[in-house]
Amino acid sequence: EADIYQTPRYLVIGTGKKITLECSQTMGHDKMYWYQQDPGMELHLIHYSYGVNSTEKGDLSSESTVSRIRTEHFPLTLESARPSHTSQYLCASRGGEDTGELFFGEGSRLTVL
């Protein structure tokens, strides 16, 4: 069973609010990822990190930011939420094994009114 946790699971907020989605893993994985997924659509990579103090933007243009101060923690922050940010956000991690299997958290479903 994967040890990767996301909070909150569900969040409903108003436009303009600042929010942080938390992601923590206890597997000691260096590589961590944030994906955005809308119903029936593919996962889109918005940010990733290959280790402490390393962060990169993914393919999907995003107004969010991330930080990686500790190996186990990879929070995602939206400074000013908009209705277009309504989506499911999935955090994932992987170790250095050959298959590169991703372990996913249970997701944070965000609704911006």
Place this chain on the structure above:
Amino acid sequence: GQNIDQPTEMTATEGAIVQINCTYQTSGFNGLFWYQQHAGEAPTFLSYNVLDGLEEKGRFSSFLSRSKGYSYLLLKELQMKDSASYLCAVKDSNYQLIWGAGTKLIIKP
């Protein structure tokens, strides 16, 4: 551009066999993954193929043909709990995952 194609939805009967196809066009290839995702839950890893051929794991098998840019996931002895979306993903030349939109599999009694 990079592209992963899989059927949007499939229906099968409990106890039967179903094959879910995936075709891809990517810049480079470093492996293909299949993940299962139940509604409202996170994706979970099913299989990984990097060489041509069939990989069998219990009721699930995955096949890859790199020359054809093609893979399939074969599910045998279908159970109601197999109702889920099945996601195909390819690792490209930069070792980034390109995801398909998923195939929603509906199992009927």
